[in-house]
Amino acid sequence: MSWRATLAKIAARWLSEMPDMFAIPWPPNIRLLSENIAMSHLQNPIFHDEDKARAWFEARIWPNGPFCPHCGEAENVTRLNGKAHRPGVLQCNSCREQFTVTVNTVCERSKIPLTKWCMAIYLINSSKKGMSALQMHRMMGGSYKTAWFMMHRIREAMREGKDVGRAWRREQGRRSR
Ligand SMILES: [Zn+2]
Numbered sequence: 001m002s003w004r005a006t007l008a009k010i011a012a013r014w015l016s017e018m019p020d021m022f023a024i025p026w027p028p029n030i031r032l033l034s035e036n037i038a039m040s041h042l043q044n045p046i047f048h049d050e051d052k053a054r055a056w057f058e059a060r061i062w063p064n065g066p067f068c069p070h071c072g073e074a075e076n077v078t079r080l081n082g083k084a085h086r087p088g089v090l091q092c093n094s095c096r097e098q099f100t101v102t103v104n105t106v107c108e109r110s111k112i113p114l115t116k117w118c119m120a121i122y123l124i125n126s127s128k129k130g131m132s133a134l135q136m137h138r139m140m141g142g143s144y145k146t147a148w149f150m151m152h153r154i155r156e157a158m159r160e161g162k163d164v165g166r167a168w169r170r171e172q173g174r175r176s177r
Pocket residue numbers: 068069070071072073092093094095096097
Protein backbone atom coordinates (compact mmCIF):
# COMPACT_ATOMS: atom_id res chain seq x y z
CA MET A 1 0.00 0.00 0.00
CA SER A 2 1.30 3.50 -0.79
CA TRP A 3 2.00 5.99 1.95
CA ARG A 4 -1.00 7.93 0.74
CA ALA A 5 -3.31 5.01 1.19
CA THR A 6 -1.82 4.09 4.55
CA LEU A 7 -2.14 7.55 6.00
CA ALA A 8 -5.52 7.95 4.43
CA LYS A 9 -6.67 4.96 6.42
CA ILE A 10 -5.46 6.59 9.61
CA ALA A 11 -7.02 9.91 8.70
CA ALA A 12 -10.33 8.23 8.01
CA ARG A 13 -10.35 6.76 11.49
CA TRP A 14 -9.00 9.88 13.15
CA LEU A 15 -12.19 11.85 13.53
CA SER A 16 -14.24 9.02 14.99
CA GLU A 17 -11.47 8.18 17.46
CA MET A 18 -10.84 11.77 18.40
CA PRO A 19 -12.53 11.82 21.83
CA ASP A 20 -10.57 8.77 23.07
CA MET A 21 -7.35 9.62 21.41
CA PHE A 22 -7.12 13.01 22.98
CA ALA A 23 -8.50 12.06 26.33
CA ILE A 24 -6.14 13.12 29.07
CA PRO A 25 -5.99 10.47 31.81
CA TRP A 26 -6.49 12.96 34.58
CA PRO A 27 -7.08 16.70 34.31
CA PRO A 28 -3.75 18.40 34.94
CA ASN A 29 -5.49 21.74 35.02
CA ILE A 30 -9.24 21.75 35.54
CA ARG A 31 -9.66 25.42 34.83
CA LEU A 32 -7.83 25.15 31.55
CA LEU A 33 -9.72 22.01 30.55
CA SER A 34 -13.10 23.57 31.08
CA GLU A 35 -12.14 26.87 29.51
CA ASN A 36 -10.48 25.57 26.43
CA ILE A 37 -10.92 21.98 25.42
CA ALA A 38 -8.71 22.44 22.37
CA MET A 39 -5.81 23.45 24.57
CA SER A 40 -6.18 20.22 26.54
CA HIS A 41 -5.91 18.26 23.30
CA LEU A 42 -2.70 20.05 22.50
CA GLN A 43 -1.25 18.90 25.82
CA ASN A 44 -1.44 15.31 24.65
CA PRO A 45 2.07 13.82 24.95
CA ILE A 46 1.96 12.56 21.35
CA PHE A 47 2.53 16.18 20.33
CA HIS A 48 5.57 16.65 22.54
CA ASP A 49 7.28 13.32 23.13
CA GLU A 50 8.81 11.60 20.09
CA ASP A 51 8.60 8.12 21.69
CA LYS A 52 4.91 8.58 22.48
CA ALA A 53 4.26 9.88 18.97
CA ARG A 54 5.97 6.82 17.50
CA ALA A 55 4.04 4.50 19.79
CA TRP A 56 0.85 6.21 18.64
CA PHE A 57 1.68 5.66 14.96
CA GLU A 58 2.79 2.07 15.60
CA ALA A 59 -0.43 1.23 17.41
CA ARG A 60 -2.43 2.45 14.42
CA ILE A 61 -0.32 1.22 11.54
CA TRP A 62 0.50 -2.12 13.19
CA PRO A 63 -2.60 -2.93 15.27
CA ASN A 64 -1.65 -6.62 15.15
CA GLY A 65 2.06 -6.13 15.74
CA PRO A 66 4.83 -4.95 13.42
CA PHE A 67 5.32 -6.42 9.96
CA CYS A 68 8.04 -5.92 7.38
CA PRO A 69 6.97 -3.37 4.72
CA HIS A 70 9.42 -4.92 2.23
CA CYS A 71 8.41 -8.59 2.26
CA GLY A 72 5.38 -8.76 4.57
CA GLU A 73 7.05 -10.88 7.26
CA ALA A 74 5.08 -10.50 10.50
CA GLU A 75 6.48 -13.21 12.78
CA ASN A 76 10.19 -12.95 12.39
CA VAL A 77 10.98 -9.29 13.08
CA THR A 78 13.24 -7.94 15.81
CA ARG A 79 13.22 -4.53 17.42
CA LEU A 80 16.74 -3.10 17.45
CA ASN A 81 17.38 -1.46 20.77
CA GLY A 82 20.46 0.24 22.11
CA LYS A 83 22.48 3.27 21.25
CA ALA A 84 23.80 1.94 17.94
CA HIS A 85 20.38 2.24 16.32
CA ARG A 86 17.96 5.03 15.61
CA PRO A 87 14.93 4.75 17.87
CA GLY A 88 12.07 2.79 16.37
CA VAL A 89 14.14 0.66 13.98
CA LEU A 90 13.18 -2.97 13.43
CA GLN A 91 14.90 -5.66 11.45
CA CYS A 92 13.22 -8.28 9.30
CA ASN A 93 14.91 -11.64 9.75
CA SER A 94 13.48 -12.95 6.49
CA CYS A 95 14.72 -10.33 4.02
CA ARG A 96 17.25 -8.70 6.40
CA GLU A 97 15.91 -5.19 5.65
CA GLN A 98 15.58 -2.63 8.41
CA PHE A 99 12.49 -0.48 8.71
CA THR A 100 10.51 1.87 10.95
CA VAL A 101 6.81 2.59 11.21
CA THR A 102 7.15 5.55 8.86
CA VAL A 103 7.84 3.41 5.76
CA ASN A 104 4.85 3.78 3.41
CA THR A 105 3.35 6.63 5.42
CA VAL A 106 3.27 10.39 4.81
CA CYS A 107 6.14 10.71 7.24
CA GLU A 108 8.40 8.56 5.08
CA ARG A 109 11.83 9.94 4.19
CA SER A 110 11.39 13.25 5.96
CA LYS A 111 13.48 14.55 8.80
CA ILE A 112 10.42 16.04 10.46
CA PRO A 113 9.76 14.65 13.96
CA LEU A 114 6.68 12.46 14.35
CA THR A 115 5.36 14.84 17.01
CA LYS A 116 5.10 17.47 14.27
CA TRP A 117 3.31 15.08 11.96
CA CYS A 118 0.82 14.27 14.73
CA MET A 119 0.24 17.96 15.30
CA ALA A 120 -0.17 18.75 11.61
CA ILE A 121 -2.65 15.92 11.07
CA TYR A 122 -4.57 17.01 14.14
CA LEU A 123 -4.70 20.66 13.10
CA ILE A 124 -5.88 19.84 9.59
CA ASN A 125 -8.53 17.45 10.87
CA SER A 126 -9.83 19.74 13.57
CA SER A 127 -10.21 22.86 11.49
CA LYS A 128 -13.62 22.78 9.86
CA LYS A 129 -12.93 25.42 7.26
CA GLY A 130 -9.61 24.02 6.20
CA MET A 131 -6.24 25.45 6.91
CA SER A 132 -3.61 27.19 4.83
CA ALA A 133 0.05 26.25 5.01
CA LEU A 134 0.71 29.76 6.25
CA GLN A 135 -1.72 29.35 9.12
CA MET A 136 -0.23 25.98 10.01
CA HIS A 137 3.24 27.50 9.91
CA ARG A 138 2.12 30.25 12.32
CA MET A 139 0.56 27.77 14.73
CA MET A 140 3.36 25.23 14.73
CA GLY A 141 6.46 27.34 14.30
CA GLY A 142 9.32 25.95 12.25
CA SER A 143 9.78 26.94 8.63
CA TYR A 144 7.04 27.75 6.16
CA LYS A 145 8.57 25.23 3.76
CA THR A 146 8.15 22.41 6.29
CA ALA A 147 4.55 23.37 7.00
CA TRP A 148 3.82 23.50 3.27
CA PHE A 149 5.44 20.10 2.70
CA MET A 150 3.49 18.41 5.50
CA MET A 151 0.23 20.00 4.45
CA HIS A 152 0.77 18.95 0.85
CA ARG A 153 1.39 15.30 1.76
CA ILE A 154 -1.43 15.09 4.28
CA ARG A 155 -3.97 16.69 1.93
CA GLU A 156 -3.02 14.34 -0.85
CA ALA A 157 -3.33 11.37 1.49
CA MET A 158 -6.73 12.54 2.67
CA ARG A 159 -8.02 13.03 -0.83
CA GLU A 160 -7.20 9.44 -1.68
CA GLY A 161 -8.38 8.49 1.77
CA LYS A 162 -12.01 9.22 1.04
CA ASP A 163 -12.18 6.06 -1.02
CA VAL A 164 -9.82 4.09 1.16
CA GLY A 165 -11.74 5.18 4.25
CA ARG A 166 -15.05 4.11 2.78
CA ALA A 167 -13.67 0.72 1.78
CA TRP A 168 -12.14 0.35 5.22
CA ARG A 169 -15.41 1.12 7.00
CA ARG A 170 -17.25 -1.35 4.77
CA GLU A 171 -14.68 -3.98 5.63
CA GLN A 172 -15.01 -3.29 9.36
CA GLY A 173 -18.78 -3.43 9.04
CA ARG A 174 -18.61 -6.84 7.42
CA ARG A 175 -16.28 -8.13 10.12
CA SER A 176 -18.41 -6.94 13.00
CA ARG A 177 -21.55 -8.49 11.56
ZN1 LIG B 1 11.24 -8.46 5.19
